[in-house]
Amino acid sequence: MASDSVTLGMPTLGADRDLLLAAPRGYCAGVDRAVITVEKALDLYGAPVYVRKQIVHNKHVVQTLEDRGAVFVEELDEVPAGSTVVFSAHGVSPAVHDDAQARGLKTIDATCPLVTKVHHEARRFAREDYRILLIGHAGHEEVEGTSGEAPEAITLVETVADVEALSFPAGTKLSWLSQTTLSVDETMDIVDALRDKFPQLEDPPSDDICYATQNRQLAVKEISEGSDLMIVVGSANSSNSVRLVEVALEAGAKASYRIDDVSEMREEWLEGVEKVGVTSGASVPEELVEGVLSYLNDRGFPTATAVHTAEESLIFALPPELRRDLRKAGQPV
Numbered sequence: 001m002a003s004d005s006v007t008l009g010m011p012t013l014g015a016d017r018d019l020l021l022a023a024p025r026g027y028c029a030g031v032d033r034a035v036i037t038v039e040k041a042l043d044l045y046g047a048p049v050y051v052r053k054q055i056v057h058n059k060h061v062v063q064t065l066e067d068r069g070a071v072f073v074e075e076l077d078e079v080p081a082g083s084t085v086v087f088s089a090h091g092v093s094p095a096v097h098d099d100a101q102a103r104g105l106k107t108i109d110a111t112c113p114l115v116t117k118v119h120h121e122a123r124r125f126a127r128e129d130y131r132i133l134l135i136g137h138a139g140h141e142e143v144e145g146t147s148g149e150a151p152e153a154i155t156l157v158e159t160v161a162d163v164e165a166l167s168f169p170a171g172t173k174l175s176w177l178s179q180t181t182l183s184v185d186e187t188m189d190i191v192d193a194l195r196d197k198f199p200q201l202e203d204p205p206s207d208d209i210c211y212a213t214q215n216r217q218l219a220v221k222e223i224s225e226g227s228d229l230m231i232v233v234g235s236a237n238s239s240n241s242v243r244l245v246e247v248a249l250e251a252g253a254k255a256s257y258r259i260d261d262v263s264e265m266r267e268e269w270l271e272g273v274e275k276v277g278v279t280s281g282a283s284v285p286e287e288l289v290e291g292v293l294s295y296l297n298d299r300g301f302p303t304a305t306a307v308h309t310a311e312e313s314l315i316f317a318l319p320p321e322l323r324r325d326l327r328k329a330g331q332p333v
């Protein structure tokens with residue numbers, strides 16, 4: 001762990017008070033790529049550019065892109081034939097790709113490459129006749145997309161309690177996969193319960209919970225112990241943000257709240273509070289965190305000290321179909 005001071009907001013003297021800032025926090029490589037994809041598509045093709053589902057689960061990001069001409073839709077039947085549609089970072093099932101083709105839509109797939117990796121694993125396990133236990137949350141877009149790769153082979157498991165109800169004929173080959181944005185500890189509890197019940201269970205070749213989710217959870221653990229309050233900036237439908245609140249509480253934070261932005265901060269949360277930690281989910285622009293830090297500085301908390309638990313340098317190339325069109329137009333990719 002390393003720490004340094006960051007100059008965000010005007011420091012105010014607060015002798016016994018401490019303000020810690022998790023690092024890493026905020027944008028991951030997959031979110032960055034997805035947002036830039038929509039921005040570049042708007043520049044290249046002009047508005048409107050349609051986006052199926054929220055490009056990333058953050059209402060501020062969605063609003064900003066809407067202001068620039070992106071049109072967010074739930075399903076492809078809302079997109080006029082011949083239009084350009086971007087698929088979100090959470091991924092889509094093959095049926096959605098087929099539907100887009102049948103409707104004559106031009107598609108740009110902004111699925112995070114780490115989600116695409118899980119899709120590949122699902123297809124491979126299904127091809128090799130495995131029954132796949134997908135650990136994740138029902139109804140989440142990523143789970144719908146991954147399940148769609150091999151619907152007849154996949155069973156969703158949400159909790160340890162779900163494991164008890166599972167049964168398979170003797171000799172069934174079993175493997176597990178997971179949503180990329182789960183709590184690492186909770187997922188391992190479910191895997192342990194699965195392995196206890198099904199000793200033949202095979203692991204995926206690598207972790208599905210992505211580096212960004214893991215790093216943000218580790219950083220939150222580091223600053224939550226002994227803290228009176230952990231603020232997590234992120235939207236309610238952001239799985240990784242919601243998990244950060246849970247991880248903070250498990251790691252010892254006395255209280256933790258998720259907020260979309262500083263307008264949701266409450267004065268009463270700060271009553272009797274000395275040590276505050278702040279972090280943000282993987283789809284959160286940094287200016288939203290800066291707003292929270294300024295709010296705390298204005299109320300007597302000192303300049304935030306960043307606590308570094310990992311360095312991140314991963315960058316993903318833009319989707320190939322967009323790079324091709326940018327090159328054709330003589331624009332940088």
Ligand code: SF4
Nearest residue numbers: 028030031112180210
């Ligand atoms: S949270 Fe992980 S899987 Fe999701 S977009 Fe970011 S890097 Fe990709």
